[in-house]
Amino acid sequence: MFNEVYDVIVVGAGHAGSEAAAAAANMGSKTLLITMNLQNIAQMSCNPAMGGIAKGQIVREIDALGGYSGIVSDTSAIQFKMLNKSKGPAMWSPRVQSDRMRFAEDWRMLLEGTPNLDFYQEMVSGLLVEGSKVVGVKTSLGIAIKAKSVVLTNGTFLNGLIHIGDKNFGGGRAGEKAATGITEQLVALGFESGRMKTGTPPRVDGRSLDYSKMIEQPGDENPEKFSYLDVTKPLENQRSCYMTYTSLEVHNLLREGFDRSPMFNGRIKSLGPRYCPSIEDKINRFADKDKHQLFIEPEGWNTCEVYVNGFSTSLPEDVQFKALRSVVGFEEVKFFRPGYAIEYDYFPPTQLRHTLETKLVEGLYFAGQINGTTGYEEAASQGLMAGINASLKVQEKEPFILKRDEAYIGVLIDDLITKGTEEPYRMFTSRAEYRTLLRQDNADLRLTPRGFDLGLASGKRLKRMEQKHNEAKKFVKFFAETSVKPEEANPVLESKDSSLVKQSDKMFKIFSRPNITIDDVRKFRAVEQYIQDNNLDNEVIEQTEIQVKYSGYIAKEKNNADKLSRLEYVKIPENFDYSQIKSMSFEAREKLKNIQPTTVSQASRISGVSPNDISVLLVYMGR
Template sequence: MTFGYDVIVIGAGHAGCEAASAAANLGSKTLLITMDMNRIAQMSCNPAVGGIAKGQIIREIDALGGQMGLIADQTSIQFRMLNRSKGPAMWSPRTQNDRVEFVKKWREVLDSIPNLFIWQDTVTSLIIRNGIAIGVKTILDVEFQARAIVLAVGTFLNGLLYIGKSKISGGRMSEPASFGITEQLVELGFKKSRMKTGTPVRIDGRSIDFSLMEEQKGEVDFHKFSYLDFIRRPMKQLSCWTSHTNKACHGVLQDGLSESPLYNGKIKGIGPRYCPSIETKIVTFSYKEQHPLFLEPEGINTQEYYLNGFSSSLPIFIQLLALKKIPAFRNARIYRPGYAIEYDFFHPTQLNHSLETKLIKNLFFAGQINGTTGYEEAGAQGLIAGINAHINVHNEKSFILARNEAYIGVLIDDLVTKGVDEPYRMFTSRAEYRILLRQDNADVRLTEKSYQIGLADKSRYNALVEKKKRIDNIIDFIRLYSVDPKQVNSALEAIGTSPLRNKVKLTDLLLRPQLTINIISFLIPIVREQIDKISDCKEEIIEAVEILIKYEGYIAREKIVAEKINRLENIKIRGRIDYSTVQSLSTEAKQKLISIDPETIAQASRIPGVSPNDINVLLVLLRR
């Protein structure tokens, strides 16, 4: 049997779900193929969305019209804004989520999209004709044809699970691995390697002594992921808990190191430096007597808890014995042990910025197949791959985000330009324009772009226009309104800031670190009245105004730097120079430039091994 579609998405993890929903919502007849329809968008590791830099990505996904932020808000059982003690460029939203409800909501969303169809099966090979992807074949001997294919297979390609000496074929616990696709892509010339990661033990909450742990409650203010007003957090809010390992726990782990596949070299794949196993921690940081642990609830209707910070591949009895050395877990019962997983990935330098492969036209890679880790990074890639798969079908210009436009742009540019030597995880430090890429303004940066290609709908775009109008109106009022010293001096002295000598504009007063719009509104009632008329007391708008005024100088300076760099982004280089013939280039630069084949001078400048001198050589050649 043969069936035809515009876009086929293989894999229904976080990348696949975003890819399928984006392509279908844009108008492409889309098929999502998954091994198990009951595990769509499964939270394979911790039951959480967002976090440092990752929260910014989720807000960007939402601003573009993706789904993860909406679903995270609806299934949130705790919300926190991380890094509040730092500047707003570092603020990062994060939720704990009900794992079961998260999957349920995703399934509801996918089933509601008219152009999207779901098929439960395993893809065994791609159909490639004349260097173009045109379909897939499945283990049920069904053939599907398509005009574009997105490969979002997560950790399933030749996946192996490790617990001590046990080695099990699988992509996740109790789920089979996928075979055939890796071998076919390697034959076609793709370069692949292996990666490894781990997940921790899941504990029965009834066996935990919470009195020996520190409670970590969530926040109940206006912050959330989605920019849409009607989205709220409807679920019961739960606490997380913190504890630490100790010397006795470390002793048990130390004695079992020789039996840890994550540590003893049995697994050859590349491991995550920023999320190491507990075995790696006690060796790398042997001088530390304890390591932090974070106990996270899996949902409101379960006793299952995820022990963040305790990833392990040790034998079950060693994991449990070490756990019981921690007072809060001395009577612990577990649902399942931690385990390691090793799987195939393909080097992302083999992709264009659209996430289409360079070797095969209309074939896109998204998610962990590109060497990344994390739901957020996967979802972002899936969204961009889904958009561009639809665009390819309709022969339109690729949708690509620049580094100064989005964390998603940084993520994809890093992958395509630099490649990976470990599972890639987003950090704020990776974004050189992070003052521009704040979590509060992702809609201002991206929603209009998405609206122009047809993904963000009219109501979302109108909400953005209204928001920007209100922000501008409040800023105009603050810049023009004059404050008399008599209105505020006694209050200013009371809060430890110097009194006014003359009238000043409200802007000057707001620039003081001790003052906020809310404090000023309390001191000067007419200010509150005027702002209320403009913004209807919307806290998100007030926060945006305050950031724009207080950080105006920093924002303006970073925009200037970004504009200078963007000039190099506009200098196209692909196909214009035969690097092998340029004697002035270093040998390493030649090799990297030939391998990656950068689109622009700016991209070439970010390739490791290409020096500023090499860039100058290229600029001289281009002038000629």
């Protein structure tokens, strides 16, 4: 069946694998996507939502580059929210509640409509390696499939072990078997592996809940979209989520099962996600809190299945049930399935290059939870980058690497390979030192030209981005060149308790005041006339407002990024011998030797490497 040699084989069809396969195929590489169950392509194994704080920016970046996650998020959305709207635009983060079944279906339809992409359902049990180069994969049926590069996106399936109370059984997720063989082979090849844990809450029957006792959480009044393309229109109807709380009674009922919890009796030794802890972990760590929020999230338009966000647990099912029935609104709750914890193998990502290619085996790429991350969005972005770089390597082209001041995706990958992670890594806006540059509203301006050059972003995308850029640039120029008289400006300024002007002033200067918004300046006749004459849409208007009001911050951050980026061009020779630099600290020499950074800039970000160590390195390199 498999006589031909594929350019790229992608193992696993979760969020990382789906983006990797789509990217490689769309770039012209003959690609094979192998998964254990074709019915579960891009399945939402945990909560039915995409985006959120920093994660929404990642989805926008994937979309700007020509990936599929933003499009599918729009076609399957049942609610849209722009989070952190009360803060500055660097913090605005889009999030959608998704129809879980439609999300997976839409992903599969997009993949099946992608040229150059083949599918095969089977478990990959090992890699074909010749010397230090990967040449394909072998399946559990003993079939050898040749390839020029391989992308591993195994999620939680590598030796996955599911825990519910004092019971445990092998599985990649509930109802599916674990994948075996790959970890053992990679370790034999010299890779370092570790174990991580994640968990999921019970799913319940929405018909058994009393929503009248809960707090409704509707979507935005004027919802937006994820994708910069006009594939869908913004939602006209939305499904609400709801919020309720645990109580001391609930906590006490849960504590009764702690002696049977694998987290407390020592059967789970691996670390779980710090920022998405289980309910028993929250009760233990925050013993002073007498309640915790629970978000009740519908799984789709028509299903009655509900996700209980905030109640992730591995406690025995009887304890889960008894405690949840004591939550307000859950008095008559019926379970669809209990929550559980899962332990799985991962490989510390310091063993990778910035391309996500492994240092030990040429042509082998890792993406997603195999690298120690958590979250659909983090996985999808790694899959996209691995698929791009695997394709570029096969085509003998220069690799594609995003820097920290270019994208959250760049921050994510740089953090992973430079610092590593010993607990599931989750993206936050605070991890990005250039977050004013890396906003959700300008991901297309930052990345669509790059995606177009790769052959991923279409000409339609590029044209739409250029139009937005040019229209916003002209509108900013209009504010910089147009004056407003005191008699027109002062009534607006007075209504906002802002100091009045005594003579005509440029609109840019007035608009730049912290308490003056676009709605305020639209009261100036010339502004509203300009918007109508040029038929400007909300996207251009919002972009203009940000460019005017935050121009100083943006310029300052760009200047800082430009200064630091100079070190990106100072390359460190491959296999550089750090042991020769005796004036460098022992810790720095060890870290640099293990991670083998490619540039001085990357070396400066490694934990344990001081500014003095970098100075010594620069002197030693003759710089």
